[in-house]
Amino acid sequence: MSDIRCRNLCKTFHQGGETITALDQVSLDIGEGAFVCLSGPSGSGKTTLLNALGGLDTPDSGTIAIGEQRLEHLSRRQRADLRLHHIGFVFQAYNLITVLSARENVEFIMQVQGVPAKEREKLATGVLAEVGLAGLEERRPAELSGGQQQRVAVARAIATRPALVLADEPTANLDSRSAARLMDLFVTLNRERGVTFVISTHDARVMGYARRLIGMRDGRIVSDQEQQPHAMAI
Amino acid sequence: MRYPFATISTLAWRNLWRNSRRTLIMLAAIAVGVWAMIFMAALMRGMTDQMVRNGLQTLPGEVQVHQRDYRADPSVVNSMAPPSRGLLAALLEPPVTAWAGRVRVPAVISSERGSRSVTLLGVDPAAELILGSLPEKIVAGRALDAPADRGVVIGASLARRLETGLGKRVVLMSQDTDNNVVDRGVRVVGIYHARLQGNEDRFVYAGRAAVQGLLGIGDAISEIAITGDDYRRVQHWYPRIARAAGDEFETLPWTELDPFLGSMLAVQDGFTLVFMVVVFLALSFGLVNTLVMAVFERVREIGLMQALGMRPGLILGQIMLESFYLLGLGLLVGNVLAVATLKPLATGIDISAVAQGMEMMGMGAILYPALHIQDMLMSTAVVIVLGLLASLAPAWRASRLDPVAALTRD
Numbered sequence: 283m284s285d286i287r288c289r290n291l292c293k294t295f296h297q298g299g300e301t302i303t304a305l306d307q308v309s310l311d312i313g314e315g316a317f318v319c320l321s322g323p324s325g326s327g328k329t330t331l332l333n334a335l336g337g338l339d340t341p342d343s344g345t346i347a348i349g350e351q352r353l354e355h356l357s358r359r360q361r362a363d364l365r366l367h368h369i370g371f372v373f374q375a376y377n378l379i380t381v382l383s384a385r386e387n388v389e390f391i392m393q394v395q396g397v398p399a400k401e402r403e404k405l406a407t408g409v410l411a412e413v414g415l416a417g418l419e420e421r422r423p424a425e426l427s428g429g430q431q432q433r434v435a436v437a438r439a440i441a442t443r444p445a446l447v448l449a450d451e452p453t454a455n456l457d458s459r460s461a462a463r464l465m466d467l468f469v470t471l472n473r474e475r476g477v478t479f480v481i482s483t484h485d486a487r488v489m490g491y492a493r494r495l496i497g498m499r500d501g502r503i504v505s506d507q508e509q510q511p512h513a514m515a516i
Numbered sequence: 517m518r519y520p521f522a523t524i525s526t527l528a529w530r531n532l533w534r535n536s537r538r539t540l541i542m543l544a545a546i547a548v549g550v551w552a553m554i555f556m557a558a559l560m561r562g563m564t565d566q567m568v569r570n571g572l573q574t575l576p577g578e579v580q581v582h583q584r585d586y587r588a589d590p591s592v593v594n595s596m597a598p599p600s601r602g603l604l605a606a607l608l609e610p611p612v613t614a615w616a617g618r619v620r621v622p623a624v625i626s627s628e629r630g631s632r633s634v635t636l637l638g639v640d641p642a643a644e645l646i647l648g649s650l651p652e653k654i655v656a657g658r659a660l661d662a663p664a665d666r667g668v669v670i671g672a673s674l675a676r677r678l679e680t681g682l683g684k685r686v687v688l689m690s691q692d693t694d695n696n697v698v699d700r701g702v703r704v705v706g707i708y709h710a711r712l713q714g715n716e717d718r719f720v721y722a723g724r725a726a727v728q729g730l731l732g733i734g735d736a737i738s739e740i741a742i743t744g745d746d747y748r749r750v751q752h753w754y755p756r757i758a759r760a761a762g763d764e765f766e767t768l769p770w771t772e773l774d775p776f777l778g779s780m781l782a783v784q785d786g787f788t789l790v791f792m793v794v795v796f797l798a799l800s801f802g803l804v805n806t807l808v809m810a811v812f813e814r815v816r817e818i819g820l821m822q823a824l825g826m827r828p829g830l831i832l833g834q835i836m837l838e839s840f841y842l843l844g845l846g847l848l849v850g851n852v853l854a855v856a857t858l859k860p861l862a863t864g865i866d867i868s869a870v871a872q873g874m875e876m877m878g879m880g881a882i883l884y885p886a887l888h889i890q891d892m893l894m895s896t897a898v899v900i901v902l903g904l905l906a907s908l909a910p911a912w913r914a915s916r917l918d919p920v921a922a923l924t925r926d
Contacts, residue, residue, distance in 0.1 A: 338823055339920045359827055366825025373923065379817055381530035391824055393523040438824075 286312040286335060286446070286478075291344035293330055293501070304330040305341060306501035312480060312494075314445070317472045317511075319492035320482040327501040328482035329450050335480060336369050336448045337361035348446070366395060370439030370477075374451040377435035378423040384410060384430075385419040388438045395442065409441045410434070413467055429460030436464065440471055447471075449481040453488055465491045469511070524830055528837035531810065542806045543846050549799045550850025550895055551857070553792045557891040558858050560791075562884045564784040568747060571770075571777040574715060576649030577615070577741030578770050579754045581761045586738065592621050592693055595736040596765065603740075606760035611744040611753055616643035617737040619727045623690040625670070625720055629679035634720045636690060638727025638737075641665070647743055651708030651721070657682045658706050665723035667705030671716025675707050682707055688720070692732045700730050748781070788891060792898045800906040807839055807910040818914050819922025828915040835911035836904060843903040847896055858887045 293305040304327045312318055320328040333339035334346060337353050346353040351364065365371070378387050388406040397405070410419055413433040423431055432452060439447050449468070453461035469491055471477045481488065489495055490511065497505035532539050572578060581603070586594040598617055599607060607615045619638030624631055641660040644650045650659065655672055668686065675681055682704055689699040702722065710716045728735060740761075744753055750769045758767035771778030811818070818831060864882035 333920050336823070359829075362822065362825050362827045364825075365823065369825075371823050373820070373823075377820070379527070379820065381527065381534060386526075390523065394520050394824075394826055394830065396520065 285314055285349065286310070286480075287345075287347045288331075288335070289345045291331070291334060291341045291346065293327075293334065293339070293341045303501045305334070305344075308344070308501070308503055310496070310503065310506075312478065314478055315472070315476045316478050316480075316494060317469070317492055318478075318480045318494045318496060319489045320480065320496050320498055321484060321489050322498035322504075323484060325500075326498040328484075328498055330501075331498070332448050332450050332480065332482050335446075336371060337364055366391060367442070368445055370442070370444040370447040372432070372435050372439050372447065372449040372452045374454045378431055378438075380423050383420045383422055384415060384426065384434045384437075387423070387434055388441050391438060391442050397442075405441055406437070409437045413437045414463065427460075428455045429457065429464070432456055432460070432464060433467075436467060440475075440477065443475065444477065446478045446480070449479065451483055451485075452481065453483070453485060458487075461485075461488070520830055521833075524834040524837055528834050529841055531814070531834075532838055532841055535810070535813070538806060538809070539842065542802055542842060543849065545799055545802050546843060546846025546899070547849035547853060549795050550847055550899060551853040553795050553895040553898070554851065554854035554887070554892055555857060555885075556791060557788045557895070558854070558885040558887045559883065560784055560788060561886040561888055561891060564780050565886050566884065568777060568780055570711060571774055572743070572747060573649055574712070576644075576647060577743050578747050578750045579742040579744075579757055579767060580770075580773055581740040581742070581757065581765050581767045582738070584764070584766045587766070590620065590622065590738065592619075592691060592731050592733055592738075593695075595619070595693075595733050595738050596740075598735055598737060599740055600762075603757070603760045603762075606757055607740075607742060609756075611746070611749070612757075613743055613745055614643070614646035614648070615740060615742040616640055616647045616649070617724075617740050618644070619724055619731070619733070619736075620738040621690050621727075621731065623688055623720070625674070625678065626687045626689065627678040627680040627684065630677065632674060632677060632717070634674070635718055636688060636727060637719055637721050638724040639663070639721055640724050647741060649741065651710055651715075651719075653709040654706050655709045656707040657704070660706070660721055660723055663724040664726060665705070666702060666726050667722070668702045669706035669708055669721040670704055671719065672707050672709050673713050673716035674720070675704070677717065680704060688722070688730065690731060698730055698732070702726075789894060789898070792895050793902065796898050796902050800902060803839065803842070803903060804906050804910060806842070807835060807907055810838065811835060811910050811914045815917060815922045815925050818917055819919045819925070822917065822919035823923060831917075832911045832915035835914050836907055839903060839907035839911070840900070843899050847899055850895075851892055854892075855887065858885050861885050 288308060288310040291305045291308040295302045295304055308331060320331060322328055330339060334341050337356065340354070348364070353361065356364065379390065382390065385406045388410060389402045392402045392405065407419060410416060413436055415430060415433055415437065418426065418430065426434065432455070453464060456464065465488060468479055468481070472479050481492070483489060492509065493511055494508050496503055583594040583596045616639065621636050623634055623636035625634050639660065640663045641650065651669065654669070660667070660669055668688070678686065680686055684704050685701050686704060687699055687701050689697060692698045708716070742757060744750060747770065750771070754767065754769045761767045821831060862885070864884045867883050
């Protein structure tokens with residue numbers, strides 16, 4: 283895994299006879315180890331861009347390259363493999379598999395990857411402790427708070443040491459304290475492990491953590507600036 | 517592959533119990549369906565078994581050796597010599613369990629009141645007893661005691677028609693090898709009751725030596741009837757008897773001696789399979805509905821799994837495994853139920869209320885359900901194969917979900 287390069291991405295949706303432009307000629311380069319926030323109001327195209335970067339959605343035109351891999355050349359199965367081995371996802375909600383415990387949710391990707399049981403368990407226990415969930419490993423999602431669930435999702439996203447984590451409004455359902463803890467965790471992982479983070483948000487406090495802030499509106503990039511993180515705001 | 521299988525296996529099992537009430541209802545439906553398949557197959561198999569066994573008793577034997585023209589003209593002209601030394605050696609080898617040489621000719625039996633055309637059987641009572649071809653129940657008098665016994669044993673129904681009875685004299689009339697009419701007055705020493713009333717009217721039993729004397733054929737016989745350990749396996753051993761008997765004789769298994777009887781097994785296997793398929797087709801609608809609902813309820817979760825990198829094949833495998841577990845559990849319960857309900861019926865079900873009608877099909881008054889392992893295997897194969905086929909559509913749809921649309925579904 284290496285840099286992300288997007289060129290002239292376009293994506294439109296049709297809804298109730300109306301055509302909505304979600305991405306409009308978006309071109310973007312994100313270097314390895316970056317900590318990027320995509321900001322903008324609802325409908326600005328943040329989530330569509332994240333989904334396209336993760337190979338979940340296919341743009342109508344334009345190209346995306348992650349390292350040497352051109353996403354538009356990959357089959358459905360190859361894109362699934364790319365996500366499995368190189369990309370961690372954190373969504374706004376409905377992040378966990380309800381019939382699995384916190385530990386099993388974290389182990390899920392590793393199990394699909396074929397990591398042996400002992401190694402999986404060790405990694406999962408370690409990463410759950412890292413996100414502050416030691417002792418809650420065997421709880422099912424229904425027995426965890428929203429913040430705890432989100433931290434399980436983060437643990438799952440980072441357990442396999444992906445080069446890239448895509449997070450879509452990760453703090454939207456969290457109280458301020460939980461959100462701050464989560465963002466601190468992202469910053470630590472970015473700094474200590476060099477994980478690239480691309481986070482979509484419209485929460486100004488989350489934007490304060492980013493070293494690069496990309497503003498979007500109506501499917502276009504309207505601003506792109508480097509900044510000094512001023513995270514303590516949350 | 518081992519680890520992904522463990523993943524989808526765990527997910528499939530736990531998802532099965534996500535809505536336990538729905539799963540239990542579907543499980544009950546499959547179990548009852550499987551029970552019905554096996555129970556009905558056992559009843560049908562029992563009926564067929566009984567029809568074949570009764571048929572073999574009438575034939576008699578699972579294999580017969582005759583003169584080549586005997587079946588076209590079953591008269592005394594086409595009688596044969598007793599078995600040669602080579603044939604005798606073959607008849608003493610397993611799986612042959614019994615054999616008997618018998619005289620079997622068309623004859624007329626007359627009393628003072630009437631006469632009937634019958635089949636006169638000259639038998640060796642001891643050999644026929646082992647062969648199982650003697651009348652089942654002597655209701656008056658005695659059975660024949662030796663090949664030289666000079667009495668006759670007739671059926672109760674024939675006795676009624678001839679208005680004769682035990683101890684009375686009747687006249688037996690047939691033809692000798694020169695086509696001359698031969699007759700002899702004999703005494704009725706026994707009256708038998710057969711499971712099939714038609715047999716009571718048809719067969720008259722006499723000592724073999726006495727009949728040979730009447731017909732003037734020395735020690736010649738009409739046929740050799742042979743039985744083995746399992747009528748279904750006759751094809752395996754009858755060629756050996758045919759070789760020992762030689763080309764001058766016709767050696768045929770029961771399936772060719774009575775083609776109608778011979779086709780029964782294949783017909784019954786076909787009926788059983790069709791019945792099982794029909795029962796399961798009805799069940800499969802419920803199964804598909806259950807899976808469609810199960811997939812519909814967790815569209816977001818399936819989208820999440822895809823987003824995390826689970827290949828479509830594993831999603832498909834997970835839903836198929838879920839179906840497999842449901843079918844497997846249903847099969848287990850259904851099979852246990854079937855064995856539990858059939859075991860107490862092993863001593864037979866009294867169907868005497870409809871016995872006369874059933875007799876026309878070659879059955880008796882007691883039906884013995886026959887639980888065969890092959891029927892349990894057939895029902896298992898039908899349930900698993902059709903069940904998984906029916907599950908393919910919802911599983912395929914789940915594996916083809918668009919992850920973005922699935923994750924954002926309300």
